[in-house]
Amino acid sequence: MKICVVPGSFDPFTIGHLDIVERASKMFDKVYVAIMINSNKTGTFDLATRKKIAEVSCGDLANVTVITAEGLLVDLCSALG
Numbered sequence: 091m092k093i094c095v096v097p098g099s100f101d102p103f104t105i106g107h108l109d110i111v112e113r114a115s116k117m118f119d120k121v122y123v124a125i126m127i128n129s130n131k132t133g134t135f136d137l138a139t140r141k142k143i144a145e146v147s148c149g150d151l152a153n154v155t156v157i158t159a160e161g162l163l164v165d166l167c168s169a170l171g
Contacts, residue, residue, distance in 0.1 A: 091119045091120060092117075092118045092119050092120075093118060093119065093120045093121075093122070093170060093171065094114045094117070094118040094120070094121045094122070095121075095122045095124050095163070095166065095167055095170065096110060096111055096114055096121060096122070096123050096124065097124040097126050097163050097166075098124075098125070098126065099125070099126060099127075099128045099131055099133065099140075100123070100125050100140050100143075100144055101131070101133045101134050101135055101140055102134060102135060102140070102143060103140065103143045103144045103147055107144075107147075108147050108148070111123055111148055111151065111154060112151065115151045115153055115154050118153070119153060120153055120155070121151070121153055121154045121155070122154075122155050122156075122157055122170060123144050123148060123154060123155070123156045123157070124157055124158075124159050124163070124166060125137065125140050125141055125144060125156065125157070125158045125159070126158075126159055126160065126163065127158070127159070127160040137158055141156055141158055144156045
C-alpha cells in the first residue's frame with residue numbers, strides 16, 4: 091500500500107491545497123492530510139476549525155483522512171507506517 095502525508099498548517103485550507111490533495115489521492119492508496127501545529131505562527135482559525143474545513147473540503151475523496159498532529163513530521167510518518 092502506498093501512503094502519502096500532505097502536511098501543513100492549513101490556515102486556511104485553500105483551493106490550492108485541495109488541488110494537491112486531489113492529485114495525491116489519484117496517485118496513492120491512502121492520503122493523510124496532516125494539520126500540524128506551528129508554535130511560531132499566530133493562526134486565524136483554531137485547530138478544530140481547520141480540521142473541520144479540511145474534512146468538508148476533502149469529503150468526497152474516499153482514501154483521504156484528515157488528522158491533526160504536533161511534533162516532528164518524521165515521527166508522524168513513522169507512526170503512520
